[in-house]
Amino acid sequence: MQLKLYDHRFFVQLLLLCWLTGCIDKIPLDTEGMVDLLVIEGSINNQPGPYTITIKRSGDFSEDQLAIPDPVTGAQVRIVASTGESSAMSEIDPGIYQTDDLNFRGEIGKSYHMEATLADGKTYRSLAEELLPVPPIEQVNFGTIKQEVLGDNNVISEEDFIRFSVDTRIPDDGKRHYLKWNFTGEYVFSEIGDPSVPLKPVRRCYVPDNIDLNKIVIFSGGDGARKELTKELLVKDLDNKFLITYCFHLFQQSLTPGAYAFWEKVEALVNRSGSLFEVPPGRIDGNIINPDEPDEEVLGYFYATAVDDVRFFVQRRDIEDVVIFNNCNNADPELLALCLNCLLVTNSTLEKPPYWED
Template identity: 30%
Template sequence: MLRRLIHILLLIPIACIDPYEVEVPEGKELLSVDGLIHTGQGPHAITISRSTTYGSQFEGLIRPVSGATVVVRDNEGMVTFLEEGQEARGSYFTPTGFRAQVGKSYTLQIQTTEGRVYTSLPERVNAVPEIEAITMKTVTVPVEGETNPRSGIQLISEINDPADQNNFYFWRSGRATYLQETYPELYIIRPAKIPAPKACCNFCYITEPGSNQSLFIAQDDSFNGLSTRIPAAFIKDDGRRFIFKYRMELRQYSISQEAYRFLRLIKQQAEISGSIFDPPPATIRGNIISLDNPDEEVLGYFIAAGETTKEIYIDRAELSFRQNKVTIPDDCLTLPGASLIPPVDWKP
């Protein structure tokens, strides 16, 4: 009897513990602009959204700014209207055929449906040196408690930096394609786990958009006028990509000094690891200004850049370490971006 009473008494203080809720003051819904126009093939996208309060949980949703009038204007007064994507609300696209021109300056102008007008500071397009070659190396990162390290490949861009100007580089991963093998004969109907082998298909070409989770930037202070090799992308080995052939397009941009500074600050903030040497978290001011209230805080940056691209084909044998192959017991056409036919420009 006494033992039961003790158990009941022990339950009382447990039930009294309240979960700790982080009280976050109501944040402003700041306009956020993310846009890049360049000298390459379009359409180029400008994404406009409004920020929301972030606390122990999302207080709201990041809302796309829809229905705005968005134009890009060059320093000669030529205006290009951008059209909002039907399936990507808040993303505005340049017309087909639009390309920025080296030597020209561009400003972005946004008029929201509420009548508020925003403009960017002029961004000048600088010429970009070609990617002479792309090389790769396998990167492994030990994971605590795991026998297998995380791994992937690092792409290195080889460039001949022009000596007559200060250059600022930015890289993005373009679309990637790889051959994927699956096992439709092993397909089972879940959750009953009834074997239901499928006749098709084992091999598909998977095309996926570029994943740009890290920022790759550089300035030529230490290699001005020299040929150099700079890390330009990282592709995670997910056990699927590097089983056969993998192809990726690397995009190299020549950006302005101000854009470089902005991206460097973003990179610093994104790479905060909790160390005492980390920079303090701060709002990074971009190049977008409200014409109605110049002191309004606007996030993001409008970049105008020169672009060059190069493709690289990677064979599995080139990797010094590979993740175990992921077995997919289904028709490969069920995977996103899958096709039985290789892309027309697939020339491994």
């Protein structure tokens, strides 16, 4: 299965901008010199390409400015291996570049960096990142839990959630290992019968679910000792997406120490409680530089990773002793339109994925 890291494309940039502009806590910041920064983000892995690099400018987030990112177009971009081979990249959308050579593929043991020359002639490159091996996924687990939720009128109630975790084995190879997990989902959305059209068939749509794009799950450890690791990945609402079948896509990635340090700071930023007494996360330094102007501040990170991936299906019959409400029983007119025509659900399709298990 080809890995698509679309969640990184805008995610890192948004987090960095939030950190710089203080959108998590309303704390005055000195924004002098923090205007129109370049943001470069991307990765290469050992699964078939193409691979993607995104180049944007942060926009003006000085006082009274909105800080809307602008795509950087017309750049010449390529990914280069330590052994000399490379692939040029074409701009498929404003500021989004993909490798041209479909035979160009990341290999374990090689190092990779990106190079970008902008339309104004400025050149940027990342530090080299080694593509390290990743241990295989042993098993994906799930179970239901109850958690207290603060609802309307400040009333606390217990609601059902589903929790996913992964089992993996850290090898006893004398090295410290750094891992990251990405995940996406898909679910079946079934129409209800339309009383005004009795003979109309009821259709099923297949809908992608981005889950929680702000969820950062990483691990550092091993130090040479074999370790059986169970890592909690996600706690998710047990809603009508689980009425029929839910498909959980999990990607387990290797990281270099530098990439891990970057994501560790991003994780600290995302998980901040907002307390005035909390120690703020350190500066989120990336690995992108301007060789001709070393003092120029550039945001973002380019990394290399090996990937092991798995699909895990949850059927409604697998979830016991839990009531899942069908939102299509709601009389809301806007929701009713979706229930009568599942193609109105964002990004839905009637085409059943070839790997789907009913």
